[in-house]
Amino acid sequence: MTSVAATRRSRITPEREAELYDAVLQLLREVGYDALTMDAVAAGTHSSKATLYRQWGSKPELVARALKHGRPGAARGVADTGSLRGDLRDAIVHAFDDCRIEQDAALMRGVGRAAHDNPELLRALRELLIEPSIADLRVMLDRAVRRGEIRSDNPALDLVPHMLVGALISRELIDGHAATQDFLATYLDAVVLPALRA
Amino acid sequence: MTSVAATRRSRITPEREAELYDAVLQLLREVGYDALTMDAVAAGTHSSKATLYRQWGSKPELVARALKHGRPGAARGVADTGSLRGDLRDAIVHAFDDCRIEQDAALMRGVGRAAHDNPELLRALRELLIEPSIADLRVMLDRAVRRGEIRSDNPALDLVPHMLVGALISRELIDGHAATQDFLATYLDAVVLPALRA
Numbered sequence: 507m508t509s510v511a512a513t514r515r516s517r518i519t520p521e522r523e524a525e526l527y528d529a530v531l532q533l534l535r536e537v538g539y540d541a542l543t544m545d546a547v548a549a550g551t552h553s554s555k556a557t558l559y560r561q562w563g564s565k566p567e568l569v570a571r572a573l574k575h576g577r578p579g580a581a582r583g584v585a586d587t588g589s590l591r592g593d594l595r596d597a598i599v600h601a602f603d604d605c606r607i608e609q610d611a612a613l614m615r616g617v618g619r620a621a622h623d624n625p626e627l628l629r630a631l632r633e634l635l636i637e638p639s640i641a642d643l644r645v646m647l648d649r650a651v652r653r654g655e656i657r658s659d660n661p662a663l664d665l666v667p668h669m670l671v672g673a674l675i676s677r678e679l680i681d682g683h684a685a686t687q688d689f690l691a692t693y694l695d696a697v698v699l700p701a702l703r704a
Numbered sequence: 705m706t707s708v709a710a711t712r713r714s715r716i717t718p719e720r721e722a723e724l725y726d727a728v729l730q731l732l733r734e735v736g737y738d739a740l741t742m743d744a745v746a747a748g749t750h751s752s753k754a755t756l757y758r759q760w761g762s763k764p765e766l767v768a769r770a771l772k773h774g775r776p777g778a779a780r781g782v783a784d785t786g787s788l789r790g791d792l793r794d795a796i797v798h799a800f801d802d803c804r805i806e807q808d809a810a811l812m813r814g815v816g817r818a819a820h821d822n823p824e825l826l827r828a829l830r831e832l833l834i835e836p837s838i839a840d841l842r843v844m845l846d847r848a849v850r851r852g853e854i855r856s857d858n859p860a861l862d863l864v865p866h867m868l869v870g871a872l873i874s875r876e877l878i879d880g881h882a883a884t885q886d887f888l889a890t891y892l893d894a895v896v897l898p899a900l901r902a
Contacts, residue, residue, distance in 0.1 A: 618877075619817050636878065661894035665871075667878050669895060672870015673863075675877075679816075680834065680865050696859035697867060697899040 518561060523575075526551050530572035535613055538668065539620035539627070543598045563701065567602070570630035573617065577635070584642050590650035590704050591694070598690045611684040640667050662701040669698050716759060721773075724749050728770035733811055737818035737825070738768065768828035771815065775799070775833070782840050788848035788902050789892070795840070796888045809882040838865050853902045860899040867896050 518526075533542050544565055548555045562568040585596045596637045602610075621628040643666055650656045656663065673693045675686035716724075727749045731740050746753045760766035783794045795891055800808075819826040822871055849856045860867075871891040875883035 542763060619820070620818070632880075640878070655759065661890065662898065665891060665895055668871055668874040668891070669867070671874040671877060673866055675873050676866040676869040677875075679869060680838070682830075692859065693863060693866070697863055697895065700860065700899045700901065701895040703898065 526553070527572040527575040530568060531576045531613070534569065534572070534617065536618045542569070544568075562641045564626065565588075566624065566627035566630045569617065569627065570634040573614075573631070574638075584645045586649065589653075590646060590655050590702070591645040591699060594694055594698070595691060597646070598687055598694070602685075602687050602690065642672070643667055650704060652674065655704050660702055663697070665697060666702070669693075669701065673697070723750070725770040725773040728766060729774045729811070732767065732770070733817065736814045738750060740767070742766075762824065764822065764825035764828045767815065767825065768832040771812075771829070772832045772836075782843045784847065787851075788844060788853050788900070789897060791844040791847070792892055792896070795844070796885055796892070800883075800885050800888065809876065841865055841868070848900075848902060854900050858900055860901075864896060864900070867891075867899065871895070 526547070530542070530547055533550060537546075542565070544555050544558050546569070547553070548558055558568065562571065576621075585593060587593050587596055617627070617631070621631055647656065647663055647666060651658045651663075662669075670693075672693055674685050674691060677683070677689055724745070728740070728745055731744055737743075741764070742756055745751070745766070746756055750866050756766065760769065778847065783791060785791050785794055807866060815825070815829070819829055845861055845864060848854045849861075854861065868888075868891075871888060872883050875887055876880070
């Protein structure tokens with residue numbers, strides 16, 4: 507995910523890029539992925555379609571980058587609070603804002619649904635959102651192993667992404683409402699940390 | 705989910721009912737929920753639409769009952785193997801057939817997507833599939849508490865449905881392929897039982 511796209515994007519200012527991403531997210535919330543057109547993005551941001559395609563290559567790439575931009579705390583790195591529990595709680599607080607969680611869940615559900623029928627969108631989402639989140643998690647877990655909080659051969663180590671993503675998704679299916687920060691913090695203490703024996 | 709529907713359904717034989725459900729599942733796999741029509745079900749099963757509506761009331765109800773019928777091991781109850789680990793492994797083996805898991809996952813994904821936009825379908829799925837599965841799980845967990853395998857105040861007790869449903873769904877999102885029996889058995893030993901301290 508480096509050279510070509512990075513070179514392309516460097517032609518516009520970061521402020522202009524942020525403005526474009528915000529407009530894409532707004533359109534996604536209003537009309538959903540399928541009905542979002544590059545024409546509408548161009549019109550809403552006073553850009554030309556040619557510029558959009560030159561900068562981002564495709565609609566899936568533009569949407570995935572807008573979602574990455576819109577993730578609160580995306581570019582802040584992984585805080586070292588001194589313990590795995592502290593690191594994970596800090597990540598939850600910065601990744602999920604309860605005031606926005608319902609709205610964001612609806613947005614991600616719509617995009618997730620679209621990705622099932624669109625391999626290019628799925629690839630962009632994995633590359634720009636899922637894999638970097640798993641990498642961040644890996645940093646925290648490696649640190650906890652080095653601190654001596656977790657044994658390096660604990661079989662739950664590779665399953666932490668499944669636990670957290672699973673908690674986030676299953677909450678709505680099972681209980682009919684989106685996961686909150688409180689629910690995720692409870693899940694952390696009741697499931698994730700005991701499974702890691704941390 | 706008792707009297708009215710039960711009375712309605714009692715007018716056809718169990719064999720005929722099973723045949724109808726199989727035809728509905730076949731159509732679901734072929735065309736998906738949205739494109740499935742009561743006309744197509746009627747034509748494919750040599751029934752009249754009036755009969756279908758009299759027996760099941762609506763398309764969501766018919767589809768949810770067909771899915772319940774198609775769940776392997778649905779009506780077998782909850783085996784008592786003597787331990788929570790045995791009970792849960794037995795449930796996994798009977799609920800998921802690896803040869804069908806990809807096909808079933810695609811089917812359930814399609815129906816799940818349709819349910820997001822269709823509250824009546826969501827209600828039928830919750831009532832006929834999700835809630836009975838959670839009730840089965842509760843039977844196993846209560847038994848494990850009585851056996852002394854789990855403390856009754858363990859905070860993970862209420863989160864077992866989220867762990868299992870989460871493992872099932874997140875596997876594909878994170879690793880790009882459906883959960884298998886082996887994956888679920890590993891998850892059970894690495895996450896569910898340690899969280900329960902069982």
